[in-house]
Structure formats: structure tokens, C-alpha cells
Amino acid sequence: MKDGPDIARIASLVGDPARANMLTALMTGAALTASELALEGGVTLPTASSHLAKLIEGGLLTVAAQGRHRYYGLAGPQVASMLEAIMGVAAGVGPKRARPGPREPAMREARVCYDHLAGEHAVKMMDTFLARDILVRDGQEIRLGPNSHSYFTAVGIDVEKLGPSRRPVCRDCLDWSVRRSHLAGQLGAAILDKILTEKWARREKDSRVITFSPKGRQAFERAFLEV
Amino acid sequence: MKDGPDIARIASLVGDPARANMLTALMTGAALTASELALEGGVTLPTASSHLAKLIEGGLLTVAAQGRHRYYGLAGPQVASMLEAIMGVAAGVGPKRARPGPREPAMREARVCYDHLAGEHAVKMMDTFLARDILVRDGQEIRLGPNSHSYFTAVGIDVEKLGPSRRPVCRDCLDWSVRRSHLAGQLGAAILDKILTEKWARREKDSRVITFSPKGRQAFERAFLEV
DNA sequence: TTCATGGTTCGATCTCCATCAAAGCATTGC
DNA sequence: GCAATGCTTTGATGGAGATCGAACCATGAA
Structure with a gap:
């Protein structure tokens, strides 16, 4: 021992x-x-x-x-990795899904992660951004890609305005439900902000769940998933 | 919360x-x-x-x-991965290596991680596989690369035979001693199996340590590190 | 049957630590 | 200077759980 x-x-x-x-x-x-x-x-x-x-x-x-x-x-990232690994076990072999939690499915679909969007929608959005060179991966980091400026101005988010601040504009965040990255950082926060101010979705009270309206979902998909 | x-x-x-x-x-x-x-x-x-x-x-x-x-x-392997991840953090920030442990150096070199190889040799092997496109990184995941089939048949591991099973063929596992990824999953298990059946190395009793024989080490390096 | 071995359950003890109220510092703003 | 805000420290309390001896159950052997 x-x-x-x-x-x-x-x-x-x-x-x-x-x-x-x-x-x-x-x-x-x-x-x-x-x-x-x-x-x-x-x-x-x-x-x-x-x-x-x-x-x-x-x-x-x-x-x-x-x-x-x-x-x-x-x-550091190593600590985050460890936490993610623990979440994996907890989610998988956990307490037999004793109580899946009433909001569990909704949480998986869309939720707030501190100040940005997480869940399936968020991961899909991240995929789109990377595929379209709106964002690019640079080693561990995420940066604005060649198409970022034209895209975000078209969507109505002023990327220039985000800085200056010590908080990074882009940052990836590991999604516990989907187990892949989604977008955090100032930009992630700005996008969530837009979703809420446009009233495409609203936050459930005392919860991280985000609920899209039917119209809001369409608008969201048009803006962030279909590009 | x-x-x-x-x-x-x-x-x-x-x-x-x-x-x-x-x-x-x-x-x-x-x-x-x-x-x-x-x-x-x-x-x-x-x-x-x-x-x-x-x-x-x-x-x-x-x-x-x-x-x-x-x-x-x-x-299951997921639990083992989690434990390795915790070991990674503990080894890094730990209590100043209170007692390095008698078998510590041997453990760093080569050890069993549940059912696959871990330690310096395992990390080097992973590097080789990625450099030679035998495996490729696909976002968070590891997949078989373009050169996988020809390589593994040459080495004498039948990749086709591994499936079907719910357990992934490839998976990366964070190595606590080297602090980098090594190969887990069905393929990782198959490789350890080969190393032991070929008698290139043997397991120390009541320990995770794997000891290579001089000849075995050469054979291992030829097969998995020099490609 | 009877004994021996491997394991679990019960009950009592005791230590550790999470918790919070109140007081103490430190920094900013007026 | 003084007040206000953000955070830490102190001290007291309570509860959860780790621990072990002894009793109990199950399996296998004689």
C-alpha cells in the first residue's frame, strides 16, 4: 500500500x-x-x-x-481534466440515475455555464464556428479566425468592443453532458447575451436551464448554426 | 449551484x-x-x-x-482513467513527494494502468503513433489513422478483431508520471497483451510495475517506437 | 454433523471537519 | 480622516463517518 x-x-x-x-x-x-x-x-x-x-x-x-x-x-487545465473525468464517472455509473433530475434533459439541451451557453446547442455552435474558420484552434487556445469579423458584424455582435479586459475573448469549456468543447470567454458571454436580449430564449428561474421559444430556436439556428 | x-x-x-x-x-x-x-x-x-x-x-x-x-x-476503464487523472494532479501539486516510494522510478518507466501500458514507454509509443499517422487526434477523440491497418497487421495485432464492443478501440488516458497522454481502450489492452505474451516484459508481483528484459526492450522499441 | 475460513452486520466510540456568528484586516472612495 | 466593501480569522457547536470488537452468516472440508 x-x-x-x-x-x-x-x-x-x-x-x-x-x-x-x-x-x-x-x-x-x-x-x-x-x-x-x-x-x-x-x-x-x-x-x-x-x-x-x-x-x-x-x-x-x-x-x-x-x-x-x-x-x-x-x-490549470490538468485540474479541469480531472474534474471532467470525475464528472464522467459520476454521470455514467453514478447513483443509478436515482433521480435523473426533472430538468436533466433540458439541461443537456441548453443551459447557462456561468455566463455563456452550454449543452448540445452550444457544442454544435462551436463546431460550426470552427468549421467555418470563424474561430480557429491554436494549440490549447481558441482565437478569432479569418472570417470572424465579417461574420460577427453580420450577426450584430461587435467583437472590437469586447476588449480590453484581462478576460480572454475566446475560451473553450468542456461540456459535461456532451463531453466536447463549447465556447466560453467574453465572446461566449456576448452570444448568450444576444440570445437573451433578442428574447430567443429565457432563463428558467433558479436554474441554469435555458428554454428556447419555437421562433427563437429558428432564429438561433439561422444565426449560429447555419451561417 | x-x-x-x-x-x-x-x-x-x-x-x-x-x-x-x-x-x-x-x-x-x-x-x-x-x-x-x-x-x-x-x-x-x-x-x-x-x-x-x-x-x-x-x-x-x-x-x-x-x-x-x-x-x-x-x-471499468472509465474508473481507472479517473483515478489516473487524480494521480496526475496529486503528483503535480502534491505534498512535496513526502516519500518518493521505493518503486517510484520503475513505476514511472513502465506500469500497468488497469489493462494497458502506462509510463514513459507508453507515452513515447503514443507520440510515435501520432507522428506516423497510425493514430490521429480528432478533437477530443483518438481514432485509427490512415497507416493503422498496414502497421498493426505488420506488428501482429488484428485491429479488425477488436470490435465489436461498446468499449472504444482507442482512448487516451492521462499519464500521471509523465503528464501526457498514453493509449488506452481495446487497442491499448491488446498491445499490453502482446508485450506480456511475447514475454518482452513481466509484471512484478503485487505491483503495477512492468519490467522489461533487455531483449524484450529491444523488441518493444523496434515494434512500437521506431516503426 | 461439526469445525474452520471468509465475509458481513451491529453497536459503541471517537475524531475530524463543515458550519456560522462575530470580530478583525485591508483596500477603496469620499 | 471616516465610512463602506470584500475577505479572512477566531472560536464554539454539531454532525457525519471512520474505526474496531464481537456477534452473526455462509460456504467448504472432515
């Missing part, structure tokens, strides 16, 4: 519900403040602070102080 | 030292009895029994009764 690395130490960090929820929230790649994470974890600020300290001590999180805010983010 | 799969449930199962040690022991791919696992976990039989019941309930383990023995094994 006691051979490889100390996996119990890491796993037990993820094994607390509050911490797990915080980590899940950070899977977007965006860094969040302690207050936001407290909300995600469903605990008070002091409790969240204690959890965050442990996660940093354990090497799962990094923190960047900025004025009186402190932004917490995943320590 | 409380959106995706219940990762806290799974992670907390792995998060107990006794259970973590048991799971690590099962990474050899062999099924073990409750008594053996109690020893691995460093706990008494009743305690181990309780842990094992939880791991089964959680879907991480399966059990096969055989006479008055009960053999416990990992529930």
Missing part, C-alpha cells in the same frame, strides 16, 4: 459538496470572487473562505488579488 | 485514505479479495467490508462471488 501519489488528499478536497460546486462553477475557466463562489457553493462567506484556502493549499486553485477583490480560478 | 453530475459523491468515495489505497491496488486490473484489500487499505476486515460496500454502491467497484471468496475489481 501507499504507492503512487496521494490521491486521497486531492479527492477529499473535491469530495465536499460546497467545494465541488465551487470547482464546477470554475470549470468555465473564468475566475470568480469569494462572494460569488460562496453563492455557488451554497455556504456563507466565512465557510467559503475556509474552503478556498484549503483548495489553494491543495494546489487546485490559484488566486489573483486585484484591489479589494480576489479572483479565484482553477490552477 | 448543484447542476451537473454529483462529483462530490464520487470524489468523497476516493477521498478516504483506506479506500484510495484499495482503489490504487486495484489499478493493476486484477480483482482482489476483501482480506487482501483490507491489508492494502491498512484497516481491519470489518472496516474494509464497509468501505467496499460503499464503493460498490457508488458504482466504482464490481464484485464477483466465487465459492467463499468475493473478488472485487474496478467497475
Whole structure:
């Protein structure tokens, strides 16, 4: 016994519900403040602070102080990969789908992932963007592609306006339900924003579920999937 | 909050030292009895029994009764992948290599990962396959590449024979020691099988370590690294 | 049948840690 | 300077669960 690395130490960090929820929230790649994470974890600020300290001590999180805010983010892609692997097992062999959750199918179709769209629609959209050179993969990163400017102005999103900010314009985010990448970052947020302001879809109360109206779905598909 | 799969449930199962040690022991791919696992976990039989019941309930383990023995094994390759991913994080950010462990260097070089080869050799092999278009990366997935058929028949592995099964032929698995991908899936298992049946290497008893003989190493390199 | 072995269940104990209220720092803005 | 905001620390409380001895059940052997 006691051979490889100390996996119990890491796993037990993820094994607390509050911490797990915080980590899940950070899977977007965006860094969040302690207050936001407290909300995600469903605990008070002091409790969240204690959890965050442990996660940093354990090497799962990094923190960047900025004025009186402190932004917490995943320590790296490896941590995200691990979380994705755990989600895979949890979703697959999990509690026998004891309660599939009333909103489970709707969640798989479309949901909010912090501030951008996730689920089947989001993954399809990402595929389209990559196929049309609107976005291009550059190693680990996603960048605006040659066709991005003309396309996004046509759709009515001003890409120039997004910066400047430390938050990347594009970023990919691993979708737990579809198990492939979807678009996060400022651009992902802008697209979700457009979907909501155009009233193509609305957010279900107290949930991450996004519900499209019939007309809204058509408009969405025309704008983002058929290009 | 409380959106995706219940990762806290799974992670907390792995998060107990006794259970973590048991799971690590099962990474050899062999099924073990409750008594053996109690020893691995460093706990008494009743305690181990309780842990094992939880791991089964959680879907991480399966059990096969055989006479008055009960053999416990990992529930599947997905569980093994998850454990490797956790090991990756633990090895990277871990507690400063408390005790590197006597077999640590050998483990890094070559070891069993459930049913396929892991460690430096395995990562190099994966690199070779990708460089030679024997395998190709397709987004998140790994597929057989244009040169796969001719190559594997030359080496003496019948790729056609692997299917049909729900288990993917190729799959990548994050190597905790090298921190890069190696090959899992049916093909990965077939390759390990060949290495062992050809007696290029043998498994150390009660360990994940794989030891190559001098001749075996040459044969392995000729077959899988030099192509 | 009777004994031995492998495993589980029960019950009691005890330690660890998640939790929150209140107080303490630190940074920004006025 | 002073107040307000964001976050951490302290301290006290409570509960979950890991642990083991002893009793119990099942299978196989004599």
C-alpha cells in the first residue's frame, strides 16, 4: 500500500459538496470572487473562505488579488481534466440515475455555464464556428479566425468592443453532458447575451436551464448554426 | 449551484485514505479479495467490508462471488482513467513527494494502468503513433489513422478483431508520471497483451510495475517506437 | 454433523471537519 | 480622516463517518 501519489488528499478536497460546486462553477475557466463562489457553493462567506484556502493549499486553485477583490480560478487545465473525468464517472455509473433530475434533459439541451451557453446547442455552435474558420484552434487556445469579423458584424455582435479586459475573448469549456468543447470567454458571454436580449430564449428561474421559444430556436439556428 | 453530475459523491468515495489505497491496488486490473484489500487499505476486515460496500454502491467497484471468496475489481476503464487523472494532479501539486516510494522510478518507466501500458514507454509509443499517422487526434477523440491497418497487421495485432464492443478501440488516458497522454481502450489492452505474451516484459508481483528484459526492450522499441 | 475460513452486520466510540456568528484586516472612495 | 466593501480569522457547536470488537452468516472440508 501507499504507492503512487496521494490521491486521497486531492479527492477529499473535491469530495465536499460546497467545494465541488465551487470547482464546477470554475470549470468555465473564468475566475470568480469569494462572494460569488460562496453563492455557488451554497455556504456563507466565512465557510467559503475556509474552503478556498484549503483548495489553494491543495494546489487546485490559484488566486489573483486585484484591489479589494480576489479572483479565484482553477490552477490549470490538468485540474479541469480531472474534474471532467470525475464528472464522467459520476454521470455514467453514478447513483443509478436515482433521480435523473426533472430538468436533466433540458439541461443537456441548453443551459447557462456561468455566463455563456452550454449543452448540445452550444457544442454544435462551436463546431460550426470552427468549421467555418470563424474561430480557429491554436494549440490549447481558441482565437478569432479569418472570417470572424465579417461574420460577427453580420450577426450584430461587435467583437472590437469586447476588449480590453484581462478576460480572454475566446475560451473553450468542456461540456459535461456532451463531453466536447463549447465556447466560453467574453465572446461566449456576448452570444448568450444576444440570445437573451433578442428574447430567443429565457432563463428558467433558479436554474441554469435555458428554454428556447419555437421562433427563437429558428432564429438561433439561422444565426449560429447555419451561417 | 448543484447542476451537473454529483462529483462530490464520487470524489468523497476516493477521498478516504483506506479506500484510495484499495482503489490504487486495484489499478493493476486484477480483482482482489476483501482480506487482501483490507491489508492494502491498512484497516481491519470489518472496516474494509464497509468501505467496499460503499464503493460498490457508488458504482466504482464490481464484485464477483466465487465459492467463499468475493473478488472485487474496478467497475471499468472509465474508473481507472479517473483515478489516473487524480494521480496526475496529486503528483503535480502534491505534498512535496513526502516519500518518493521505493518503486517510484520503475513505476514511472513502465506500469500497468488497469489493462494497458502506462509510463514513459507508453507515452513515447503514443507520440510515435501520432507522428506516423497510425493514430490521429480528432478533437477530443483518438481514432485509427490512415497507416493503422498496414502497421498493426505488420506488428501482429488484428485491429479488425477488436470490435465489436461498446468499449472504444482507442482512448487516451492521462499519464500521471509523465503528464501526457498514453493509449488506452481495446487497442491499448491488446498491445499490453502482446508485450506480456511475447514475454518482452513481466509484471512484478503485487505491483503495477512492468519490467522489461533487455531483449524484450529491444523488441518493444523496434515494434512500437521506431516503426 | 461439526469445525474452520471468509465475509458481513451491529453497536459503541471517537475524531475530524463543515458550519456560522462575530470580530478583525485591508483596500477603496469620499 | 471616516465610512463602506470584500475577505479572512477566531472560536464554539454539531454532525457525519471512520474505526474496531464481537456477534452473526455462509460456504467448504472432515
